[in-house]
Amino acid sequence: MAAERMAPSILRFPHRPQWGPGAHRKALAGHLRRCRDHAGVASRLAAGHIGASESTLSRMETGLAALKQGDIEQLLQLYGVADRRECERIAVLVHEAAQPDAWQPLAHAAAPYLRPLLGMEPAARRIISYEPQLVPGWLQTTEYAQTVIRAAHPTAPAKEVEERARLRLLRLQMLRRQTDPPVLLAVMDSEVLRRQVGSPGVMYRQVQHLLDLLTELPYQLHLRIAPLEAGAVGAIGHPIVHLRFFTPEYLPDMVYLEQYEGAVYDEKPASSERYLAVLNNLCAVASLAQHTRSLLEEALRYWR
Template sequence: MSGVQGGHGGAGAVARRLQLGSQLRRLREASGVTRESAGYEIRASESKISRMELGRVGFKQRDVADLLTLYGVTRESERAALLALVGETNTPGWWHAYGEVVPPWFQTYLGLEEAAREISSYEVQFIHGLLQTEEYARAVCLLGNPNAAEEDIERRVAVRMRRQHILRSPDGPRLLAVMDEAALRRPCGGREVMRAQLSRLGELAEHPRITLLVMPLGVGGLAAESGAFTVLGFDGAGDLPDQVYLEQFTTAIYLDRPAEVAEYRTVLERLRVGSLSAEGTLGLLETALQDL
């Protein structure tokens, strides 16, 4: 079984939890065992099996061994390969130091983001988090958490800046960021903050692994109906399924079934085709900057 490219430390742990959970789900379904029966086998609930299969929790050697037996996996080499992953699923990531401002559902995303080989997203309201300046990120955090203590705001900003390390890494992911023009026009943080942010976008558009496209205002109705989403691709590394990330107000949804991921990729392609070209996007950035 191949390793997960792009994953290291906590990022690798998240990726391997998803990898192991996905494999266990396929084995359970192939053997005709229900989640309820699987939970009974390891003295746990059906919801615990669901969380395990989604990679939301760590794994214990005993639980995985018992489940493999229940699913009829008897070949020693196959058992050994899966059990070897267990010890790699519980390594804490850098974001654990910010646990008081990073909810568990977003910690999963941070691990996936670091392990991904390709990140493709559509943003409606704000500039993509990986592309934000520190001042813009602070304004966004204040907007979403108006009653938070100053220290908490600064720690949220620190998390956002730490995420951007992957763009400077030699083996970092490819990034396709499709943004609605409204995100460029919304005066988040004031005139000077927006000027610096738009200038930064112009610089990042020259990055060899970043494709930045803008969906201009007044183009069709697709942007309004699809909402923001992110597709994380892993190039098939380690049998890790691609993921769709949908953030909500107090939680997030992760989709990994091929049909669901394919549907979002289709929507993303339609958004890409409907957006300005890379050159047109740079032109719009310059215009928006002049308009400030």
């Protein structure tokens, strides 16, 4: 019971600029909600205290609205948060949350449904991805990405196609950073390696790129190939991404389910565990990691 009465603390959430503003904003938003719950303050009263609507406060508490230092200070005062260390850490996180995302210069090329994933994946400790149709976006070459984008958006201007492709390649940089980079476990259908996207030359260079990445990122990238013969693979027709973060008490697991021109995000613990089990099953039927290189080399000979 004593632990239940303890005031929530943000001190265990570190200041990590490399995690991106989205993670800092989300962690701070959840902390504000916990502080309000702990203080027993109704959302209507809290919203009125800063001259905002309840819907605005709700968006602040879910990380969907900008967090202003003045509003935060007023809310902390209302909630009885006076500890100097807590307030200093919150001020740092507010500042970090206001910084531009790494993908911000290409924001116009990012589909709205993809932006929450772009904002949170740099803070992940581990990413598990399943892709049944294409090479995962993080691992695509420029020409492969442009071919895929043109097929989905045949009327898009050439510049837009180029910028969408650049955005996909930009996402891989988080695996190359020196400080706590995420680990990416990517599982894809074996038919992806035989499904022609563009010319045979495009496919050849894409497969070679995967081989090069396995050499460059032996610890951060793990690629598994699921055979078409495995029945469980064919039953899942859409991409799944599961994110697990360094600080689960502030950032719960996130599941991203991609659909045509849209996506569903789920952070419910039961859903997260269910999709994690699905991905673990896919890993179980996929080839062993040590066989991936030989499978890619076989695909390389196929496209030669």
